Amino acid sequence: MKNFVFKAAMPAVLMLAFLTTSVSAQTTAANSSDAVSQAAARHAKKHADFVEKRVNELHAKLKITEQQSAQWEAYAKTMRDNADATDKAFLDRAHKLSSLNADDAMQSYAKLAQMHADNMQKLAASFSALYGVLSADQKKTADKLFRNEREERLETASKSH
Numbered sequence: 001m002k003n004f005v006f007k008a009a010m011p012a013v014l015m016l017a018f019l020t021t022s023v024s025a026q027t028t029a030a031n032s033s034d035a036v037s038q039a040a041a042r043h044a045k046k047h048a049d050f051v052e053k054r055v056n057e058l059h060a061k062l063k064i065t066e067q068q069s070a071q072w073e074a075y076a077k078t079m080r081d082n083a084d085a086t087d088k089a090f091l092d093r094a095h096k097l098s099s100l101n102a103d104d105a106m107q108s109y110a111k112l113a114q115m116h117a118d119n120m121q122k123l124a125a126s127f128s129a130l131y132g133v134l135s136a137d138q139k140k141t142a143d144k145l146f147r148n149e150r151e152e153r154l155e156t157a158s159k160s161h
Contacts, residue, residue: 040094044087051083061145062138071130078126082119089115 055076064072093108100108134142 037091037095040087040091044091047083047087048080051079055079058145062134062141068130068133071126071133075123075126075130078122082123086112086115086119 059072059076062072089112093112096108097105131139131142
């Protein structure tokens with residue numbers, strides 16, 4: 001189960017790393033808070049689109065039934081809420097970063113890391129509820145998806161080029 005949660009969390013971990021470097025680079029390069037806001041808003045839109053694509057992809061591959069819709073919607077809402085909260089937190093940090101001393105900057109990053117951990121706990125809990133109502137075939141699909149996610153994404157990417 002730990003390996004499953006880790007693989008389910010991988011897109012979020014990669015997004016966290018990307019956001020950290022992206023927002024830091026944007027903040028350093030930006031001459032005004034408007035530039036930071038615009039860059040962060042563009043990134044938030046891309047992130048929201050990525051999350052929505054992932055929600056739709058998982059729904060289709062897992063073949064969620066009407067009877068499973070309550071658990072599915074809770075899981076999808078958690079994914080969306082986590083993404084939204086993360087984007088807002090990074091935007092807030094980006095606005096403040098130029099005025100933070102090193103200690104405050106480190107503390108703000110620690111808060112983001114804690115937020116990420118808390119978000120993953122919420123996501124894992126909502127996924128466990130969903131996983132509990134999946135059929136045996138759906139569980140096999142979920143297990144395969146989360147075990148082989150990286151390979152599957154690479155394969156999909158190479159087919160589209």
